Amino acid sequence: xxxxxxxxxxxxxxxxxxxxxxxxxxxxxxxxxxxxxxxxxxxxxxxxxxxxxxxxxxxxxxxxxxxxxxxxxxxxxxxxxxxxxxxxxxxxxxxxxxxxxxxxxxxxxxxxxxxxxxxxxxxxxxxxxxxxxxxxxxxxxxxxxxxxxxxxxxxxxxxx
Numbered sequence: 001x002x003x004x005x006x007x008x009x010x011x012x013x014x015x016x017x018x019x020x021x022x023x024x025x026x027x028x029x030x031x032x033x034x035x036x037x038x039x040x041x042x043x044x045x046x047x048x049x050x051x052x053x054x055x056x057x058x059x060x061x062x063x064x065x066x067x068x069x070x071x072x073x074x075x076x077x078x079x080x081x082x083x084x085x086x087x088x089x090x091x092x093x094x095x096x097x098x099x100x101x102x103x104x105x106x107x108x109x110x111x112x113x114x115x116x117x118x119x120x121x122x123x124x125x126x127x128x129x130x131x132x133x134x135x136x137x138x139x140x141x142x143x144x145x146x147x148x149x150x151x152x153x154x155x156x157x158x159x160x
Contacts, residue, residue, distance in 0.1 A: 003080040006073050007095040011063070022091055024063050025116060034059050034118035042113040044106045049148035050113075051103025052132040055124040060102065060115050062086070063093040067111030069104045072141055074132060076101055079160070081141055101132050105143055131157040
């Protein structure tokens with residue numbers, strides 16, 4: 001797989017006087033066919049940077065439900081990366097294949113980051129995941145921030 005295997009989807013919305021309704025995932029319309037079995041939500045404040053984490057078996061479908069985030073997806077084998085602005089207004093979702101890492105920076109005052117996981121067997125928790133240093137010079141990621149708010153795990157990630 002290569003960075004071109006990362007898919008970006010535009011979720012169509014229905015709007016009326018009550019607000020909006022949009023579908024993030026519909027098994028009948030989605031390729032590849034995946035069995036999603038785990039959902040997570042992260043609520044974070046401005047300047048929080050989470051990741052870059054990944055594992056060898058998980059597909060992740062990522063959406064920003066509220067606010068604005070910069071999502072970065074990294075192929076640790078080739079060091080290629082891509083970034084996508086995800087907002088509740090643009091209704092984009094990104095499908096990250098197994099073997100790729102992802103991290104995100106919150107740009108708005110607060111953001112709700114939603115991701116669906118598809119994997120075989122046991123949940124790939126921290127001990128099964130890899131972490132890449134958010135500011136590794138080999139990755140050359142332009143985050144647009146010098147001192148993000150990081151977890152201990154992300155502060156201690158090793159350079160490549």
